[in-house]
Amino acid sequence: MTAQPTAPNRGARTRTTRTPTKPHGQWVVDGQEPLNGNEEFKLADNGLNVRERIESEYAEGGFASIDATDLHGRFRWWGLYTQRKPGIDGGRTAQLEPHELEDEFFMLRVRIDGGQLTTQQLRVIGQISSEFARDTADLTDRQNVQLHWIDIENVPEIWRRLEEVGLSTTEACGDVPRVILGSPVAGIAADEIIDPTPQIREIADRFIGDPSLANLPRKYKTAITGHPSQDVVHEINDCAFVAVEHPELGIGYDLWVGGALSVVPRLGERLGTFVAPERVAEVWHGVTQIFRDYGYRRLRNKARLKFLLADWGTEKFREVLETEYLSEPLPDGPAAPKPTTLGDHVGVHAQKDGRFYVGAAPLVGRVSGSVLTALADLAEVHGSRRVRTTPHQKLLVLDVPEAEVEGLIAGLDALGLSARPSLFRRGTIACTGIEFCKLAIVETKANAATAIEQLEQRLGALEPEIGRPITLHVNGCPNSCARIQTADIGLKGQLVNIDGEQVPGYQVHLGGGLANVDRAEAGLGRTVRGLKVPADGIADYAERVIRRYLGDRENENETFAQWAHRADEEALQ
Template sequence: MYRYDQYDHQIVKERIAQYRDQVRRRLSGELLEDEFRILRLQNGLYLQRHAYMLRIAVPYGLLSSAQMRMFAHIARTYDRGYGHFTTRQNIQFNWIKLEDSPEILEKLSTVEMHAIQTSGNCVRNTTSDQFAGVAADEIIDPRPYAEIIREWSTFHPEFAYLPRKFKIAINGAEQDRAATAVHDIGLHAVRNDKGEVGFRVLVGGGMGRTPILGSVICEFLPWQHLMTYIEAILRVYNQYGRRDNIYKARIKILVKAIGIDEYRRQVEEEWVHLKDGPGTLTQEELDRVAAYFTLPAYEKLPVSDATFELKKAEDKAFANWLKRNVQPHKVPGYAAVVLSLKKPGVPPGDATDVQLDFMADLADKYSFGELRVTHEQNVVLSDVRIADLYEVWEQAKAQGLATPNIGLLTDMICCPGGDFCSLANAKSIPIAQAIAERFENLDFQHDIGDIELNISGCINACGHHHVGNIGILGVDKDGSEWYQVSLGGAQGNESSVGRIIGPSFSAAQMPTVIERVLEVYVRERIEDERFIDTVRRLGVAPFKEHVYATPIKTEETTGEDAYA
């Protein structure tokens, strides 16, 4: 994985010294909160409902065991014993004291990490496929390109104060596991008829108040021109993106306003001044960065293992875990393991300091000391020998990290919501826990099959509810917390934005609402048809009809106020 060079070390060292002085001046009263706000946000420090939250960058979701152990240290020393992994492949700590924050950044620097550009109107952390480099369907390894984007975008003076935050995702496989369609720029690796590598480039995707799927601005961009083309896209946005209205400042609004053809024309016009210039990637530069992502020392292993096959045949629980939590690997004899952070009763994406240390130990013992963070708020061991899978499963199960629910109903995406976030209209975590409790039966979940349920506490959509097969959005109604439900969203190769089914529901009604939605699916599905395919075939009408057919009575609602 990438290691800091002298420039990285110097940049981070100087930033910490600068920030330490800013915190000193804030604590002494020399800086007022309004003056300090923009300074702390540049270092990933947010002021939430109860305390400061620190968001730490995990570039393209890749972690070493040493970095994971540092997270464990921060969790137990400066927080309340846990961290929260996000859909942006980062980690957040929700109970940070301001006076501790410079020391935390200092400690992070010892394992080559920081919190720079995890907030603010700049280019944020570039995200990628959690199985990058090991995926069986990979076209190219996207991590070198993601690292080049990171180096280019960090402290880029021209793009430090964009109209709004800017997010880039890059995918190197046939299946889009980086959600490229809902990013400001989405990059999908492709090969042309000559076998040459390039990227299909999308612009103007995003969620929030105006969910929009990105539009293709270039079908095939040769990899050499990646950075100059990105720069041209950003220059046009930086010049013409709205700064008078925060809700209309994202690039998606500009692209929608003028149309993709006109935006493409303006980008091409700007690109004339950049194409084939100093920013053009060379093979030498790509090789320099790619050298950081060399393959580990894989053994030459058989495709299968007799003991493994026996355990798989004898132990149903192990077999279920293999089916849901283990992914194919491009190297024979190896597999990628997803450690589930979605055990019922635990907020989705949370991991305790003990679990963080444990995952680091697992990585050292079974996966060459490397881990990945997924968009779905889980953690991956990318290089596990098939012969070790049973042992890994037993150990992970003992730590509550082996729930066999990856891709199932209880593998929910969920933002921190109103329990922590000052922007939230409603709580997210209790809704996730109530639904998980109602549908905890794993046999039922396996029968239902693949289904993505995403929950956001407000319209900012940190829980990606717009692209959930079932999306739940917290809304405020006269000071009360209610929840809007949408169906038909999806990420990946067939991305779509869900449709709202009707009036919102109270928190107490939500498990029953999901139950009624699933009743229609079970009744109407054809053989092994996935939930999303049933919704696309039928539309939302039959689901809506069944959900609202009779009022949902709970301890908190009666027939007349069941819906709002």
């Protein structure tokens, strides 16, 4: 007999039948059963273990001997990615499988926590580049150096040379704690609030290479600064510490969590806490463990800390941090004040010891092994033994006696490293682009360099009127390695339709920026419907919109970003 439906109980709440929500793959909530291929290979064998196979098997057997899961997965834990095969145009990026896009050579990322290098270390990187990487070297906006054309057979020798001078590629890539961004002027700036070097070193020494933190949901980025310029792009890191003075507790850090860009940008948020210097490593470890234990693992495109923070909010995040992961709660703390200086450190600046540091701009981060080796020699000739990389693709030479400054600047110019660059060279960065990256759709480095040269010719005379760098960030795909949403003019690589023809080009983001002397707070850029720029038209567009800004701004204090957010779409074309 078929059961007959019963009349509803009108005094009871009607229940709606819903499909159960799929698990997010949170270890604490859902258990550790892997829910996708990435989680399967990570659980099967910790990514750090692949080093032994590289040294004992793959370096001997060559590229063809490499296990596919190691090649496309665990190699990243040691800073290795296969690079793009030459000759594959951007239209095929999304059509081909990874093995069809990749060459039998690697990009190798050298990890440089805090951007701190001795001239000896810089020279070794340069020599490795010249001997093993066809003289390639890129400075990234994560303070790393990337080399290309690396053969697997040479990786053990490269590691030996790096480690001999205290460098490594450990966890330079992968679902791990990536390089720790640090103020490039840590310990030497005359206006520094606190030197974060001890905190950076404690985190690196205790936790980088720790197997218990080597299986995170996805990549995890850290930034720490003690400088008032807030020079480490803290708002777009998963965990960041910004120097602040507490009215009762003295100097420490303001804690930020959950920032990241990519295709779903989200700025980090303050937890409203004060972190004493001696507790930074504990707090960092707590935030990192929250990501490991509660982070979303089922879908890769949701596996960043920003998505957990968006669902939890800052109050719950702080509560879980303090009650489950810290030895005691954190005191409330104030926000850091607005920066009063630019954070790229280009130019000549006094150190606290009476000497000077000199910040120089390469052309969109592209250098070479020969240049790095020559820079090490040049620095030593002028009295320096220390160099720093920055989160803005710049280089600093520290500890320069006043009498040596001008000679150093002349030598830097001869190497293509300008300490007195144009505003356009100073404000432009670019990602790796289609030359080497398997995700890229459009060329970046060469296009950006050409645009700088053209803008210098066309707008150089207007630099006094412009007054400040207008940041131009060029990215080869939607993933925002060059931070397109936080630039005055951000260009996202894609195929675009120009006059009915599909060509390599860029979507435009306007008016973004992070905390700096011109902005009260960070903000993402706006997009203009239908606004696309061909790959060879960067300078044409930038010139047009900069001239319009100069003509339309309310006064000389109105920044490009302020104008771009209030301007009509017609003005931005």
